[in-house]
Structures are given as structure tokens and as C-alpha cells.
Amino acid sequence: MSDLALGIRQVRYTNKAFWRNPASAFFTFAFPLMFLVIFTALFGNDTVGVFGERISTSTFYVAAIAAFSIITATYTNLAISVVFQRDAGILKRTRGTPLPGWAYLFGRIVHAILVAALLVVIVAAFGAAFYHARLPSRTLPAFLVTIAVGAASFSALGLALTGLIPNAEAAPAVVQAIILPLLFLSDIFIPIQDPNAWYVKLAKVFPVYHFSQAMKAAYFSPAGNGFRSGDLLVIGIWGVVGVLAAVRLFTWEPKR
């Protein structure tokens, strides 16, 4: 079997195991929708300025939660599940076989990205049905490229983070403590009111903010192709940093 075939086989087995845990699979998909419903219920009657137009906040949340879905499925879920697998000895066990290490990680990353893609489809369909969020058509290429760049970069960051997480018990806390503040500050959970506020300047350092802007552009950009190359560049740079950090920090064995 070629190495690529081995990698694709890993995706299949990862997927099979994923669906065998229905509670985990259900909440992976229910979680973002739950946030979408809650946020639109709380703030949906408002309007928000996007690219010079006022749109309903509930429509805004469709793009925001699509971005959130991708971050959750890649960064959050990947980091937590890989640390669990590491601490359970599954990574070490695999390391003792002829399977190349990258093929194992390829399986997990590609599976995470497939879940992210499915989540975006669900959120977009839900948004189109209930919150007047037109599906991107003119900006579809930008939409797909933004998702791909974001999913890849946040996967790399999630993988890099596993190297800093001491054990499985600490994984959810560490992962959420990093991402939750950024989700609040980065135009995802709450629309930014004052673009000049100090916290926006802070948020701009991190990829979450740029990802939310790129996703919104791909969704709502009134003219043009919806590409936000500056934002994509920042996300991509963070992705490269993630890959380099993962190479240095990632371990196949539990940390003691």
C-alpha cells in the first residue's frame, strides 16, 4: 500500500471510530447550532454594520458561527482528541508500527477538516432557512479558500498546542482558556461595536479575528470576489507558525 493510501485509510478508520461514539459526534454537530440559536435569540433583533450595509444580527451570526464551527472542529477537537489519544498510549502504539507518523496525523487532520466542512454546510443551510443568510455564490471561491486556509491553520495550531498540554485532564481547560476569550473579542460571539477599542487591537494579533473578517467578507461582501488577502495572509502565517511549533513540540508519548 502506498503511503498516501495508508493516510486515506487512516481517515476512514478515524471516521469510523468517530461515529461509534454517538454522544461525542452529536454534540460536535449540535454545539455550533446551539450557539447560533442562542446568540440570535439574545441579540438577533438588532442590526449590525457590515461593509457599509446594515444587516440583521441574526444574519451576521450565520457567518460568525460558521467560522466558530471550523475553529471548534479543527483547533479545539483536534487538540483535545490527540492529547487523549496520546495519554491513552494510542500514539505510542502506532509509533511502534511501520506506519509513518505523518500518515497517522494526516488521518486525524483530514477527518477534522471534513467534520468542519460538514458543519459549515449545516450552519449555512440552517442560516439560509431561518436567518436570511444567502448562500455565497459570487464569493463562493473566496468562501472555500477561506475555509481551507482557516481549517488547515487552526489544525496546525491545535496540533502544536498538544505539545504544551501536560495531560488529558488538563486538555479541555487549556484549549478553551486560549480560544474562548478570542472568540468573544474577535467579532464572533459578539459583534464589535467600536473598531478602535483596545481589545480589537489586541484581537488583531491573533488569527481568530482575521478569520472572522475573512468569513464575513466571503459571506456578505456586496461587491468583488470577497477575498480578504490581508486577513488570509495573517491566518496563513499563524498556520506556518503552528506547523513549526508542532514539529518542535509534538510528542508521541504521554508527558510525565
Place this chain on the structure above:
Amino acid sequence: MNDTAIEIGGLRKSYGNVEAVRGIDLTVRLGQVFALLGPNGAGKTTTVEILEGFRDRDAGEVSVLGFDPSKRDRVLRSRIGIVLQSTGIDPYLTVAETIELFRGYYPHPRSVDEIVEVVGLREKRDTRVLRLSGGQQRRLDVAIALAGDPDLLFLDEPTTGFDPAARRGAWQVVKNLEALGKTIFLTTHYMDEAQVLAREVAVIADGRIVAQGPPATLGGRDTAATRVTFRLADGGPPLPDALAARAEVSEGLVRLRTGDATRTLHELTGWALDRGVRLEGLDVTRPSLEDVYLDLTGGEAEAEADEPAPARPGRRRRR
């Protein structure tokens, strides 16, 4: 490579200031079941993980099937099977799916049917891993290690934490593997396990090999002194001088050590019958592997005394 499976010379490994392995030399022949026996913390796992390619060594020469394991050569990894000390298997796949997953990693895998047969999991083929008992999961560990039909198998403490029945089952699996002609490198802290399974045993203590040989002759066990013990009633006649010179007496209990048990027993029982002396609780004991082991590893083996262990072959009741 003639018939050598593993060759270790002057192996050393430290963790910080702690020297875990302090200069080990070992040779394991192809087709041999070899046990590295020692108490916890003696350096067993460090040694086996260096052989498996998980740890780098600080010094020494190591050859596994002609490869240097620290290079992590893929060809070597396709020829060895590894059972780690703790299980690590995805809980949501079935037994057959798990074996199938690992089979795909190897160029010449064994069939799933054969594997479940060898490890005794045929009835559990379609059971998910999370529904297996601890002993069954451990057997699945062995099954995965067999997926690539390896020439050499590493088993790191394969039965630690097992109940006696599960241990017997695991031992049978190792016997089956030996019959298939596999070379097996086993670590254990149970002497009975080493005695039952291995053709060659090396005892490791404090990072050094303190004895090596077949279980029957380990540590000079075959030539070591036999112990004769018995009780003498108070006020009876004294032992003859020839015996008294070699006897230790405390509170009526007499202990004799002898290199010639036949002659000593003849002298002793002859004297007893002549004088009408009853030798209460007469017991003749050859040193068991456990005696040798406790002797070699010092007090470090004490901790193991609390662990459950089934009957020890060759061990005599002592008073």
C-alpha cells in the same frame, strides 16, 4: 547475522542524574524465548524501549535483527511486534477492525482468522474494544503485535495486574508463539513467569545484569547448597560433631546447608534412627528460582511479595 536476534554491548542510559541502565551485555538467539527479570525500577522497560526504538541510548552497541533500533528503520519496524506495558487501542473499533487496521501497516500481514485463533479472541471478533475485559484487551495487544507476522516480539510485563486464570491464558499465548518459531523478548517481575516461559533468563537489578542462564541453572541454582531443616526436642541427645559443625540452631530449629544432600541425609537419619530421635518437620529444600532472585536483587524484590502470584513450580513449603 547467523542466528542472533538481539545483541547488546555496554548499553547505558541515564535520565538526568539517575542511571537507569549501567552497562548491559546480552545476546538473544533467533527462536529463543528470553526473559529479562527484575524488580520495578531495575531498568527493564528502559532496556526494552531502547530495543524497540522508543528511546535513544547514551552509550553502547545495540543490534536488533541486524538493525540499529535508534535509526527507526521502517524495515525493522515491519519485522518486530511490540506489546507495551500499557494498552493503547481505540475503544470504539471492534477486535477484527483493530487487527485489520494494523494489518494494513505491514508488507506481509497474518490473516485475522489466524491471529484471533492464536490469542484466543475468536469469540470476541466483533466485540468493541471497550467491552473487552482487561485480560482480553491485553490479548488484543498481543494480536496487534502479531498483525505483521513479526520475526521478533517484545512483551513488556505482559501479565502485570492479571488474575491467575488470565495469566495462564497469556502464558498459553506465549507458548503458542514459541511453537510458531517466534523470537520473544519478555520482561517480567514474576519469577514463575520467567521460569515457565523462558529458555534463557537474565536477572537485572539496579541497571545491571546480575545473573544469566537457563532457569534451571540460574545463579548457580543447580549447584547451590541444599537446605535441610528440622526440629529437635529439648533435652535430647546432641547432634554428632560432623553435622553440628555445619548446623545453625535457633529455638530448636536446626538448619543445615550441604553440597552433598545424599550423604548428609544418610548421616542424619542414620543417627536419628540409632538414637530414636524424631526429626520433626524434616524438610529438604533446593533453592527455588525465587530464592536465587531475592538473593540477587537484594531487598528490592520485597515490594513484589505483596502481589498475588499463583503456585510457584519448584518451590517447597518452608517452615
